Amino acid sequence: MALPWALAVLSLFPLLDAHSPTCTNFSVPITNATLDQVSGKWFYIASVFHLPEYKESTKKIQAAFFYFAPNHEEDTLLLREYTTIGNQCIYNSSSVKVDRENGTLAKFAEGKVHFGYLLLPKDPKTFMLAFPEDKQNMGLSFYADKPEATKEQMEQFYEHLACMGMDKSEVIYSDEKKDLCEPLEKQHEEERKKGERPKADTV
Numbered sequence: 001m002a003l004p005w006a007l008a009v010l011s012l013f014p015l016l017d018a019h020s021p022t023c024t025n026f027s028v029p030i031t032n033a034t035l036d037q038v039s040g041k042w043f044y045i046a047s048v049f050h051l052p053e054y055k056e057s058t059k060k061i062q063a064a065f066f067y068f069a070p071n072h073e074e075d076t077l078l079l080r081e082y083t084t085i086g087n088q089c090i091y092n093s094s095s096v097k098v099d100r101e102n103g104t105l106a107k108f109a110e111g112k113v114h115f116g117y118l119l120l121p122k123d124p125k126t127f128m129l130a131f132p133e134d135k136q137n138m139g140l141s142f143y144a145d146k147p148e149a150t151k152e153q154m155e156q157f158y159e160h161l162a163c164m165g166m167d168k169s170e171v172i173y174s175d176e177k178k179d180l181c182e183p184l185e186k187q188h189e190e191e192r193k194k195g196e197r198p199k200a201d202t203v
């Protein structure tokens, strides 16, 4: 648990007005180009979750970064994530299923499906995951290629938030200064150079 982007609502068919013209087009098909764009290293910047359970989990995340490695044939993304919770680094790797047509990313964990709509704002150095459920359960999370987003990037996030009917005051931010995962990432890089794979990668 505690995957910032995967702290999603569990129902498989939410689609609350997913095509609402007044707001984001949530269901934008995912192409090979999209997968290439989200490939690489990302930092979790901020999120809002209305579902109390996920809101609580999000509050515990001090910092997080992760790598996406796409597999175009299988429509999956290999996710390797480094999350700092309770002054501890937790590493996990898993496979994320891409639904190209619906524009969703789905993750299976603890017997449940967690999924979100992939949103690519104008700035290719960021992306968002939207959980357009009803008001009580909705959520939006924001990622950037640097541990700190620029003012302009944050504005894009706030715009999407407002559009979904959520408030800036609800935003929970990560704090890169609290990140404790850098040494583990370095260690994994070293292992890679030596041709070894981090154990959890084989999951």
Ligand SMILES: *[C@@H]1O[C@H](CO)[C@@H](O)[C@H](O)[C@H]1NC(C)=O
Pocket: 012, 013, 014, 015, 099, 101, 102, 104
């Ligand atoms: C995604 O699209 C498929 C058809 O391609 C459909 O069967 C499924 O219900 C959709 N799922 C969601 C979550 O919209």
Ligand SMILES: *[C@@H]1O[C@H](CO)[C@@H](O)[C@H](O)[C@H]1NC(C)=O
Pocket: 021, 025, 027, 028, 029
């Ligand atoms: C939303 O996405 C669908 C599917 O790609 C597309 O047909 C439609 O034109 C889009 N609507 C807007 C307002 O962008």
Ligand SMILES: *[C@@H]1O[C@H](CO)[C@@H](O)[C@H](O)[C@H]1NC(C)=O
Pocket: 032, 072, 073
């Ligand atoms: C996406 O990439 C896969 C693997 O390279 C390829 O087989 C497929 O044809 C590509 N799809 C499109 C629409 O280009």
Ligand SMILES: *[C@@H]1O[C@H](CO)[C@@H](O)[C@H](O)[C@H]1NC(C)=O
Pocket: 001, 002, 003, 090, 092, 093, 094, 108, 109, 110
């Ligand atoms: C790691 O991933 C597995 C499989 O998805 C999941 O069951 C487990 O809860 C995750 N652990 C953490 C700390 O995220």
